[in-house]
Amino acid sequence: MSDIYPTGAMDGYIRTALDRAHVVRDLYRRVSNVQHPDTWHPVLVICEQCGKVGTTIVTRWDGERVYYECRANLVTWAAGCGHSGWVAPFGGRAKLPWNLEWAAQWSLFGVTIEPCGKDLATAGGSRDRSDAIAREVFEREPPINVAYEFLNIGGRKMSTSKGRGAAAHRIVEVIPPEQLRTLFIRPRPNHAIEFDPEGTDAIPRLFDEFDKLADATAGRPVKGELAPGFESVFRYALRDAGADVAAEAAAFRPNFGHLAFLAQVPGADIPARMADEKGAPLDAHERAILDERLAAARAWLESYAPDRARMAVRETTPEEAGALDDEQRAFLGALAGAVVPGPDHDGAASGPAGGDAWQTAIFATAAGLGLPPGRAFAALYLAFLGRPNGPRAGWLLAGLEPAFVARRLREVAAPDATMGPAGGAA
């Protein structure tokens, strides 16, 4: 905006504002209860001596020039140099105060609608003053106003000054631009955006929502309802305004939750897995999307993800393993035999070599006991992760200390009497 003043485009508005200084003073008093001295004029001269603009006050206007003073104590945040004199306030030598500048722009650019944040829309606030200035000083109906809302994080406004800036900073690390834009343009403008990423699935769902927009735009089937205008939302969410919307919509995008899972699987070849899922090799753009999402998923797991999204091997036997039945316990006990030597021997324990060998051992052991594989795997997941499902078990176990694996298997296979189910096999 400061570029405009030197061109002289604002000169007419400056002149009008000065001619109607008494109207402006009256209006400030009436609309906002702001008292300016009777000699105050609505122009800020750039001090010819020190170059400051905030420290000057104009007290006279003769139709061509204004008399201003650069006062040392006019404002608390800067000290003027004390210079004073007459100057023609045109061509960039002076600026209009904020509210007048805003109103002048509406006339200059022919603005018919201008949304603003709700902080400005309060009664007696900036917007009210500028509206009144437009009507009474520049004699023009102000633009239609739409007050838009703020982004709330966990029920509170995101604010650097109130200690929630860390949230903003961290969020940008986890959420790529396109998903962040989705978050902002999705809701109705006068609704606060409620977004609480801490320990919730809000971030994965944001990705899912973006992907749903892409699916719908590309004509793929989607679950649930679609808001009207979804194509526009998708288009505006794209980081590159000139992007090929159809191509972006068609691009393969891995599911965020799935990536977060795979990111925790030891030894997973994620790009190969994604190519399988797509049914074709990823192109360069899709690979870039994958890399971005994978990084986001890892960051999410580190900072925001709820515990249930993390698959940590429990250091002690999970309580959940108490739910296992005798067949499953017998299976775990038998599988412990696959790890030699046992914990009662000295020396390093060794187990099946690698994930494949483990996987084979699991299936063979389960089959030998007539236990369906599904229940065998559930027993393993409960014994190590405390949850009924997880990453491919063979590779999970292969990544752990064999002695630890054997100890855990035996613990769960033969729990203390207090843990055993009533009427269990003797």
Place this chain on the structure above:
RNA sequence: GGGCCCGUAGCUCAGCGGCAGAGCAGGGGACUUUUAAUCCUCGUGUCGUGGGUUCGAAUCCCACCGGGCCCUCCA
């Protein structure tokens, strides 16, 4: 003291005079040599509360309760 926005399913929200909805979460079922599987299937919820208008109110009006943001200057 004043202004604006919001209270609808566990969560995020749509619906804004005409049979209370979606996604996610959750329950149940099927299938499976399991890296998130996938496919069926399941929604009574004082629509914040109390009045009012209406043949009919989540929806419009009034009041209240609760939550949030804003109201010097500067841009």
